[in-house]
Amino acid sequence: xxxxxxxxxxxxxxxxxxxxxxxxxxxxxxxxxxxxxxxxxxxxxxxxxxxxxxxxxxxxxxxxxxxxxxxxxxxxxxxxxxxxxxxxxxxxxxxxxxxxxxxxxxxxxxxxxxxxxxxxxxxxxxxxxxxxxxxxxxxxxxxxxxxxxxxxxxxxxxxxxxxxxxxxxxxxxxxxxxxxxxxxxxxxxxxxxxxxxxxxxxxxxxxxxxxxxxxxxxxxxxxxxxxxxxxxxxxxxxxxxxxxxxxxxxxxxxxxxxxxxxxxxxxxxxxxxxxxxxxxxxxxxxxxxxxxxxxxxxxxxxxxxxxxxxxxxxxxxxxxxxxxxxxxxxxxxxxxxxxxxxxxxxxxxxxxxxxxxxxxxxxxxxxxxxxxxxxxxxxxxxxxxxxxxxxxxxxxxxxxxxxxxxxxxxxxxxxxxxxxxxxxxxxxxxxxxxxxxxxxxxxxxxxxxxxxxxxxxxxxxxxxxxxxxxxxxxxxxxxxxxxxxxxxx
Amino acid sequence: xxxxxxxxxxxxxxxxxxxxxxxxxxxxxxxxxxxxxxxxxxxxxxxxxxxxxxxxxxxxxxxxxxxxxxxxxxxxxxxxxxxxxxxxxxxxxxxxxxxxxxxxxxxxxxxxxxxxxxxxxxxxxxxxxxxxxxxxxxxxxxxxxxxxxxxxxxxxxxxxxxxxxxxxxxxxxxxxxxxxxxxxxxxxxxxxxxxxxxxxxxxxxxxxxxxxxxxxxxxxxxxxxxxxxxxxxxxxxxxxxxxxxxxxxxxxxxxxxxxxxxxxxxxxxxxxxxxxxxxxxxxxxxxxxxxxxxxxxxxxxxxxxxxxxxxxxxxxxxxxxxxxxxxxxxxxxxxxxxxxxxxxxxxxxxxxxxxxxxxxxxxxxxxxxxxxxxxxxxxxxxxxxxxxxxxxxxxxxxxxxxxxxxxxxxxxxxxxxxxxxxxxxxxxxxxxxxxxxxxxxxxxxxxxxxxxxx
Numbered sequence: 001x002x003x004x005x006x007x008x009x010x011x012x013x014x015x016x017x018x019x020x021x022x023x024x025x026x027x028x029x030x031x032x033x034x035x036x037x038x039x040x041x042x043x044x045x046x047x048x049x050x051x052x053x054x055x056x057x058x059x060x061x062x063x064x065x066x067x068x069x070x071x072x073x074x075x076x077x078x079x080x081x082x083x084x085x086x087x088x089x090x091x092x093x094x095x096x097x098x099x100x101x102x103x104x105x106x107x108x109x110x111x112x113x114x115x116x117x118x119x120x121x122x123x124x125x126x127x128x129x130x131x132x133x134x135x136x137x138x139x140x141x142x143x144x145x146x147x148x149x150x151x152x153x154x155x156x157x158x159x160x161x162x163x164x165x166x167x168x169x170x171x172x173x174x175x176x177x178x179x180x181x182x183x184x185x186x187x188x189x190x191x192x193x194x195x196x197x198x199x200x201x202x203x204x205x206x207x208x209x210x211x212x213x214x215x216x217x218x219x220x221x222x223x224x225x226x227x228x229x230x231x232x233x234x235x236x237x238x239x240x241x242x243x244x245x246x247x248x249x250x251x252x253x254x255x256x257x258x259x260x261x262x263x264x265x266x267x268x269x270x271x272x273x274x275x276x277x278x279x280x281x282x283x284x285x286x287x288x289x290x291x292x293x294x295x296x297x298x299x300x301x302x303x304x305x306x307x308x309x310x311x312x313x314x315x316x317x318x319x320x321x322x323x324x325x326x327x328x329x330x331x332x333x334x335x336x337x338x339x340x341x342x343x344x345x346x347x348x349x350x351x352x353x354x355x356x357x358x359x360x361x362x363x364x365x366x367x368x369x370x371x372x373x374x375x376x377x378x379x380x381x382x383x384x385x386x387x388x389x390x391x392x393x394x395x396x397x398x399x400x401x402x403x404x405x406x407x408x409x410x411x412x413x414x415x416x417x418x419x420x421x422x423x424x425x426x427x428x429x430x431x432x433x434x435x436x437x438x439x440x441x442x443x444x445x446x447x448x449x450x451x452x453x454x455x456x457x458x459x460x461x462x463x464x465x466x467x468x469x470x471x472x473x474x475x476x477x478x479x480x481x482x483x484x485x486x487x488x489x
Numbered sequence: 490x491x492x493x494x495x496x497x498x499x500x501x502x503x504x505x506x507x508x509x510x511x512x513x514x515x516x517x518x519x520x521x522x523x524x525x526x527x528x529x530x531x532x533x534x535x536x537x538x539x540x541x542x543x544x545x546x547x548x549x550x551x552x553x554x555x556x557x558x559x560x561x562x563x564x565x566x567x568x569x570x571x572x573x574x575x576x577x578x579x580x581x582x583x584x585x586x587x588x589x590x591x592x593x594x595x596x597x598x599x600x601x602x603x604x605x606x607x608x609x610x611x612x613x614x615x616x617x618x619x620x621x622x623x624x625x626x627x628x629x630x631x632x633x634x635x636x637x638x639x640x641x642x643x644x645x646x647x648x649x650x651x652x653x654x655x656x657x658x659x660x661x662x663x664x665x666x667x668x669x670x671x672x673x674x675x676x677x678x679x680x681x682x683x684x685x686x687x688x689x690x691x692x693x694x695x696x697x698x699x700x701x702x703x704x705x706x707x708x709x710x711x712x713x714x715x716x717x718x719x720x721x722x723x724x725x726x727x728x729x730x731x732x733x734x735x736x737x738x739x740x741x742x743x744x745x746x747x748x749x750x751x752x753x754x755x756x757x758x759x760x761x762x763x764x765x766x767x768x769x770x771x772x773x774x775x776x777x778x779x780x781x782x783x784x785x786x787x788x789x790x791x792x793x794x795x796x797x798x799x800x801x802x803x804x805x806x807x808x809x810x811x812x813x814x815x816x817x818x819x820x821x822x823x824x825x826x827x828x829x830x831x832x833x834x835x836x837x838x839x840x841x842x843x844x845x846x847x848x849x850x851x852x853x854x855x856x857x858x859x860x861x862x863x864x865x866x867x868x869x870x871x872x873x874x875x876x877x878x879x880x881x882x883x884x885x886x887x888x889x890x891x892x893x894x895x896x897x898x899x900x901x902x903x904x905x906x907x908x909x910x911x912x913x914x915x916x917x918x919x920x921x922x923x924x925x926x927x928x929x930x931x932x933x934x935x936x937x938x939x940x941x942x943x
Binding site: 066067068109134139142146157161164165168169173175176182183 | 839873881
């Protein structure tokens with residue numbers, strides 16, 4: 001039996017090592033290795049998907065001793081919450097490599113870094129050991145720093161440093177929480193399965209651990225008011241950096257919120273659930289209003305991420321507060337599905353904004369107009385992604401948001417006020433579409449080329465899945481639901 | 490007696506290496522001097538391996554052959570070998586170059602004696618041996634900055650050493666024994682012994698460069714040869730910290746000692762990084778960073794006796810620290826001493842650039858590098874011993890550390906490159922060895938546990 005999870009996890013790393021080991025490879029070779037490795041990784045992720053998950057607990061677990069004296073080991077595996085995210089990562093990274101294959105500025109270092117980032121991303125979702133999780137969580141940070149600092153836009157150094165220090169400061173409380181969980185467990189071990197099956201902390205200690213975890217994940221998600229690094233990092237990051245940052249790395253926060261906060265300190269989370277819920281509502285509304293105020297397309301999409309992540313926080317908080325298991329499963333289903341679809345939709349949106357910027361060297365909506373006539377393919381793709389992002393039924397975000405609101409109505413009806421965010425986001429995107437794509441085409445953009453084959457290849461899978469998830473969400477939802485319905489908190 | 494000497498063979502081998510290196514120098518054979526020193530250290534390392542797992546004492550309990558002293562040899566002897574290679578690239582062709590190799594070996598003997606001290610007289614002996622040898626090493630270039638640095642170091646070292654000896658007389662007078670282990674049985678510690686302990690903290694704190702006994706460090710590192718700075722930042726420091734561990738593991742826990750150590754840890758970490766933040770000279774920056782790193786060791790020392798992590802975490806962090814710090818110094822030896830020298834390094838020499846980034850990130854404590862595993866264990870030890878607040882302070886300092894080391898990393902990938910001469914092959918070998926250790930040592934963490942707990 002092949003260790004599929006480990007193979008999928010370390011394939012990108014092996015690809016990065018291969019690229020660094022080759023003496024003076026051409027840009028073409030480097031990009032082919034990148035795309036080839038990412039394709040193989042996607043094959044691995046699909047194999048994991050076909051293998052599927054059983055009901056309760058984790059499936060496809062692989063273990064290797066590391067420090068038995070303290071109960072630390074290499075442990076990986078997936079359940080219905082992490083498996084969709086692994087699949088999402090593999091797909092999004094493949095798109096990223098295809099999109100970036102035109103890059104000629106130090107391609108070797110670039111592709112190697114993105115491959116390292118892919119291992120870190122899949123590792124974060126698949127890790128079942130506290131230390132291992134933290135290792136991947138932090139490695140992603142370092143590679144993202146070098147991506148922004150090395151290939152970002154004009155003010156990249158400052159933005160990269162801010163991102164690095166902000167998120168490192170943010171992730172250190174998690175280290176404390178992990179140590180607390182470890183020292184609190186009766187049979188000292190870093191096995192996350194044991195922590196979930198038998199939450200080691202209680203009372204004040206659990207509350208402190210929860211607070212530490214919430215700080216870490218709030219920075220990562222990012223939840224208002226710890227979100228200030230996000231617009232800065234997005235604006236300066238290269239397109240692929242933004243896609244990965246928004247599409248995958250934000251999910252580290254929400255995934256951690258479920259995996260650590262909800263599953264390892266359930267009682268404390270139940271007590272503090274209302275506070276988390278309030279932060280979720282504020283994030284959803286604030287993100288929506290802030291997005292409405294933007295004129296820069298990339299910042300606009302960045303702020304809509306804060307809004308969408310706000311709904312995920314609401315979903316998780318409702319799951320913690322709900323006493324009825326079916327309501328809890330509904331809310332959690334919605335939250336996980338929302339993570340998945342946000343990756344698809346926002347990934348596509350950042351690709352599209354990057355494509356516009358590459359052609360026009362500006363992202364100011366006011367400078368465009370009538371682009372739909374000049375670049376119809378790009379324009380319609382943007383419309384599709386934008387409509388998905390504003391939650392149109394039949395597209396990816398709708399089923400997730402619907403379930404989150406359903407769960408909210410079933411337990412804390414007051415929080416449904418956050419549904420206002422949907423209307424504002426709709427207004428935001430309609431405004432963006434009107435200013436950028438509708439109206440009379442401006443003469444200065446007449447020569448703008450439409451999507452190339454490379455760009456279509458990077459985008460098309462995301463858009464197809466956006467529709468597929470919207471029309472028939474059950475292909476993802478079944479996997480998610482198998483775990484959430486068996487969850488014991 | 491025969492058994493005692495058999496257990497001390499590694500130390501004796503290093504001593505012989507020092508003497509034979511000196512003899513070769515007298516015969517004006519500097520290359521032979523280097524070769525003999527390397528050979529002696531190599532043999533001593535090999536002879537130590539068979540001792541792993543022993544836990545005994547020699548000379549009536551006054552010198553300990555335990556996990557600490559054995560690991561001190563396994564860590565410090567290779568570290569000295571790397572320092573010798575750095576030194577050979579730096580002092581090659583100067584007059585009396587062989588004395589450098591001999592003195593490095595002698596200082597290492599002193600550090601090993603410190604690490605195994607079971608008796609206060611060994612503390613004194615080890616401290617004096619390392620101090621005297623390194624005073625001369627700092628002064629070796631024989632120019633104004635080196636002489637000034639050596640003078641400051643000498644005055645500071647002599648005073649600290651004298652304070653320690655003075656305090657130890659009180660301890661001896663009150664306790665009636667020079668054995669550290671005799672502390673364990675005492676119910677209430679007499680005031681005079683406490684005075685002696687404070688003096689020990691002063692003496693060892695000076696050698697381990699803890700705040701507030703650190704004033705000599707930046708000057709000595711900057712004034713002396715770079716290879717000596719690299720050596721000083723690792724070998725005598727780890728020896729002194731292990732000696733402090735030897736003293737504190739026998740201290741009754743209600744003595745209040747851990748609280749004092751915790752205070753020193755906070756001062757060292759915070760002051761070290763804050764001062765490093767404003768340096769433009771990379772050697773001074775690393776000098777202050779090494780002060781801060783000493784503070785991290787103390788997290789393990791406060792947890793002695795309370796947590797089973799304490800000893801393994803100190804030992805592991807020592808190994809990680811030796812690898813990453815020597816590596817960083819080796820890169821400085823190849824590149825240059827000011828921040829400007831690092832401009833564009835990442836583009837001009839990508840591999841050296843990556844190595845430096847990994848050393849510095851390891852010093853911050855970013856996983857999965859060696860420094861992370863070490864700090865993680867130290868934090869676990871401190872929290873286990875109910876010093877959670879100390880672990881929080883240490884974690885906050887890690888953010889400060891990132892800001893410090895990013896000051897080197899950022900210009901490496903931003904500025905236009907500065908032309909560099911090709912570095913000596915030996916420096917590259919040191920960099921590569923240290924890099925391998927920094928990247929892989931974390932995977933072998935289990936090894937440190939099994940052997941040290943036996």
